[in-house]
Amino acid sequence: QQPVQSPQAVILREGEDAVINCSSSKALYSVHWYRQKHGEAPVFLMILLKGGEQKGHEKISASFNEKKQQSSLYLTASQLSYSGTYFCGTENPGAGSYQLTFGKGTKLSVIP
């Protein structure tokens, strides 16, 4: 089942902060975050693993609440280059453990 992302869209001015949330109805092994610019491929940002390990971009921060089956991506002091659609992907135990199930995305627009 697809994770649910919120908000669906957000508009920021340069320098403002944003939080993007990802929520699953199933237990999670991990949460992945990707950013996709219009007409381009998704680009890896970060993985958060059960147990607290994280790997990804130094300038990106995120949290993973295993009990609540939720993750949040924190974008601080936003820049124009942050614009794009952000996807979370979840790995769930049981149902095809090699599969990432992606949310529908959050469209972020940063304006001057």
Add this chain to the structure above:
Amino acid sequence: NAGVTQTPKFQVLKTGQSMTLQCAQDMNHNSMYWYRQDPGMGLRLIYYSASEGTTDKGEVPNGYNVSRLNKREFSLRLESAAPSQTSVYFCASSLLAGVGNEQFFGPGTRLTVL
């Protein structure tokens, strides 16, 4: 390092025609994936290959077949295209299948079925 490459970039088919989408990676990754992306739907997994010689169905495999030709190449075939298969197709690869392996995506193939 080209990363993940896909051909063709664009394709228009008529209903019932067949075609093969090609994908190759030069990162010595073991696992490869095919996704489709439709407006408002996010990315949905069609098939994946955890390692050379293995393939498995993903979330939306109907109407597609795949071949893991060797460690580098993973192709997706539409035997009889339907308008519902109009989409953007992304190939991805990761070092290993399983928890915690980031995926690297190709530039995509934009397919229109008339």
